[in-house]
Amino acid sequence: MNSFIESKGNYRNLIVYKKAECIYDITYHFAHLYLSNKDRTIDQMIQAARSGKQNIIEGSAASKTSRETEIKLFNVAKASFDELLADYEDYIRVRGKLFWENDQLSKVREFCKSNNDSAFYRAIVKQRDDETIANLCITMIRQELYLLDRLIERAKADFLKNGGIREEMTRARLNYRNGNSGSYGNTGNFGKTGNSGRYGKYGNAGNARNAGSYGKYDPSNPSNPNNPSNPSNPSNPNNPSNPNNPSNPNNPSNPSNPNNPNNPNNPNN
Numbered sequence: 001m002n003s004f005i006e007s008k009g010n011y012r013n014l015i016v017y018k019k020a021e022c023i024y025d026i027t028y029h030f031a032h033l034y035l036s037n038k039d040r041t042i043d044q045m046i047q048a049a050r051s052g053k054q055n056i057i058e059g060s061a062a063s064k065t066s067r068e069t070e071i072k073l074f075n076v077a078k079a080s081f082d083e084l085l086a087d088y089e090d091y092i093r094v095r096g097k098l099f100w101e102n103d104q105l106s107k108v109r110e111f112c113k114s115n116n117d118s119a120f121y122r123a124i125v126k127q128r129d130d131e132t133i134a135n136l137c138i139t140m141i142r143q144e145l146y147l148l149d150r151l152i153e154r155a156k157a158d159f160l161k162n163g164g165i166r167e168e169m170t171r172a173r174l175n176y177r178n179g180n181s182g183s184y185g186n187t188g189n190f191g192k193t194g195n196s197g198r199y200g201k202y203g204n205a206g207n208a209r210n211a212g213s214y215g216k217y218d219p220s221n222p223s224n225p226n227n228p229s230n231p232s233n234p235s236n237p238n239n240p241s242n243p244n245n246p247s248n249p250n251n252p253s254n255p256s257n258p259n260n261p262n263n264p265n266n267p268n269n
Contacts, residue, residue, distance in 0.1 A: 011060035016147040018116040019140060020053040020077070025118045026125050026137050027084065034091075034130040045087045051080035052144070067159040071152055078148045085141045088134050097131040105139070112140045 011017050027049040031042040059073030092099055100108060115121075125133055228235055240247055252259050 011057055014056070014060070015116060016144065016151055017053070017056050017060075018118070019112075019144050019147065020049075020056055020081075021118045022116060022121050023081070023084070023137060023140050023144060024049040024053050025122050026133065026140070029122065029125045030130070030133050030137065033126070034133075041087060045084060048080045048084040048087065052077045052084065055080065056148075063155070067155055071155045071159070074148055074152045074155065078145060078152070081141050081144050081148070085138060085145070088138050088141070092131065092134050092138075095130075097134065099138075100135040105135075108136060108139050109143075112136065112143055 024046075027045050031045045035042045035045075055073045055077035059070045059077065062069040062073060089099075091097070121136075128136070226233065230236060231239060233239060234241055236242060237245055239245060243251060245251060246253055249256060255262060258265055
C-alpha cells in the first residue's frame with residue numbers, strides 16, 4: 001500500500017538528540033552545583049537546555065506531516081543552544097576561568113564526540129570542577145550546533161526534492177488513480193461506447209452541457225441526424241425533401257406535380 005506520510009526513525013536514535021540529552025543533564029547539575037540559589041541564571045540555563053532538547057523531539061515528530069514546522073523547530077532548538085552556549089561562556093569569563101585551547105581542547109572534542117551517553121556524564125559531573133564541566137559543555141554545545149545545522153540543511157534539501165505534505169498527497173493520489181485506472185477501462189463505468197463514459201451514454205460529448213441527458217450520437221437523441229424523428233433526416237416523412245412526403249413537389253402524389261395524373265396540367269390527364 002502506498003503511503004504519502006513517510007515513516008520516520010525514532011528520535012532517540014539520533015545522535016543530535018542523544019547529545020542534547022547529555023547537555024541538559026550536565027546543565028541541570030552544573031546550575032544547581034555552581035550557581036547561587038537566588039541566581040535567575042539557573043532557571044534560564046536549564047530552560048534553554050530543555051528547550052533545545054524538546055524542540056528536537058517536536059521537530060522529529062512534525063517531520064511526518066510538515067517540513068516547514070520541522071525546519072522551524074530545529075531552528076528554535078539551535079537558538080536555544082546558542083543561548084546556553086553564551087551562558088557557559090559568560091560563566092567562565094566573569095569568574096576568571098580559562099577557556100580550553102590547543103591539545104586540551106582537541107582531547108575534549110574527541111572525548112565528547114565518542115561519548116553520547118547521558119548516564120556517563122551524570123556520573124562524572126559531580127567529580128569535576130566548574131571550569132572542567134563548563135568547558136566540557138561548551139564543546140558539546142558546539143558539536144550539537146554543527147549537527148543541527150546539518151539536520152536543517154538535510155530537511156531543506158528534502159523539501160526541495162519532494163515538496164511539502166500537500167504536494168506529496170497530490171502525488172500519492174495521482175499515483176493511486178493511475179494504478180487503479182483499470183476499473184474504468186476505455187469506456188468508464190457509465191459510457192457505453194465512448195472513451196471515458198463519464199460524459200454520457202454514447203460518447204465523449206454526452207454530458208448535460210453538450211447534449212442534455214443524451215449522448216451526441218445516441219440514436220434516441222432528437223438532434224442526432226440519423227434519428228428518423230429529426231426533421232432534417234431525409235428519411236423523416238415530414239421532411240419536405242423526403243420523396244414520400246406528399247408536400248414534396250417531386251412526389252407523384254403531390255397535386256402540384258405535373259406528373260400527377262390528377263393534375264389538370266398533366267398532358268396525359
